[in-house]
Amino acid sequence: MLPRENRLSDPQEFRTAFRTGAKGTSGHVIAHLAHTRESHAPRVGFVVSKAVGNAVVRNRVKRRARAWAASRLSALEPGELLVVRALPAAAEADWTQLTGSLERALRRARRRQDSRAEA
Secondary structure: OOOHHHEEOHHHHHHHHHHHOOEEOOOOEEEEEOOOOOOOOOEEEEEEEOOOHHHHHHHHHHHHHHHHHHHHHHHHOOEEEEEEEEEEHHHOOOHHHHHHHHHHHHHHHHHHHEEEEEH
8 A cells, every 4th residue: 555645646746747757668557757846755646547447457457556666665766756557458467467567667767767867
C-alpha cells in the first residue's frame, strides 16, 4: 500500500506528468516521469483502462503495480511524479513479468529525462 503522501490523485498532476514528463515504454506498461519544482514527496499514480480487461483483471494489475511502486519509492526523488499506464498485455503478465516491465519503463523514462536535462 502506498502512503497517502505518495499517492497521485490530483488530475492536474496527472496532466503535468503526461504533458511534460519523459516517457518510458516496455511491453506491458508506459511510465511517465516528471520532475516538479515543488519539494513534496514523490507521488505515483496509475491508469488502467477497460482495454486491459474486466474489473477483476484491472484491479489485479493495479494492486501489483502499487506493490512494486511501494517498494521503489526510495529510488524516486522528492518532487517527482510517476504515472504508470498499463497496456492490454499487462492482463496476461505474471508478477515477475510485470515488475520487470515496470523496471524497464522507469529506467527508460529516467534515461530520457536525464538526456533532456543535459540538453
